[in-house]
Amino acid sequence: MKVRETELPGIGHKAEMITRNNEKLAIITHDDGRREMYHFQEDDHGESISGILLNDEETRQIAAILGGMVYKLKAFETVEVAIDKLMIEWFKIEKNAPAVQQNIGDLSVRQYDQVTVIAIVRKSYEKMLNPEPETVIEEGDTLVISGERQEIKNLILKKLSS
Incomplete structure (x- = not known):
């Protein structure tokens, strides 16, 4: 997966990832802990098709789920x-x-x-x-x-x- 990171002065940090399916995910981490996540279609990386705003607690919970720390398969x-x-x-x-x-x-x-x-x-x-x-x-x-x-x-x- 390709990852591009950019500092956003006065805002925070942005990470953009391109998946194997050529879908783009952009995550903006604000200095106050909020995260914005945007999903882009594989054929159009210019306009997001969905977005979500998460607070720091929600972000950590999702990270634990994605990382496999919350749910272990029976x-x-x-x-x-x-x-x-x-x-x-x-x-x-x-x-x-x-x-x-x-x-x-x-x-x-x-x-x-x-x-x-x-x-x-x-x-x-x-x-x-x-x-x-x-x-x-x-x-x-x-x-x-x-x-x-x-x-x-x-x-x-x-x-x-x-």
């Missing part, structure tokens, strides 16, 4: 203890990723990568538990995959990310 509470190398990862399929329009079987994730796709959440929020090998992966899908850390990392780098 599955991890037992899985980490029982099988310390097994991981479950949520990975969003971006535009132009090699996996787009490929089916799970063609990617051979189980055979060569020792990783299992245990669920897919579509852009429409449709959930597919234990998808078949013939299931086609679409742009915007979030794959829920399980395996060992290094195997998941290899799969993401080789076959899922653009």
Whole structure:
């Protein structure tokens, strides 16, 4: 992700980020602790499509949520203890990723990568538990995959990310 930071004299600080989907997020941190957040569409970084003003307490709560400090997945509470190398990862399929329009079987994730796709959440929020090998992966899908850390990392780098 590209991040550009700018000092705003008399106001505070601005950070602008461009995501892999080419969406822009701008965060202005005021000297008094307030934060303004703006979201821009992928095809127009000039005009925001949404904005929100947060106080310092709200900002810290959101940071804790985003950083994973507030909510720990119930599955991890037992899985980490029982099988310390097994991981479950949520990975969003971006535009132009090699996996787009490929089916799970063609990617051979189980055979060569020792990783299992245990669920897919579509852009429409449709959930597919234990998808078949013939299931086609679409742009915007979030794959829920399980395996060992290094195997998941290899799969993401080789076959899922653009």
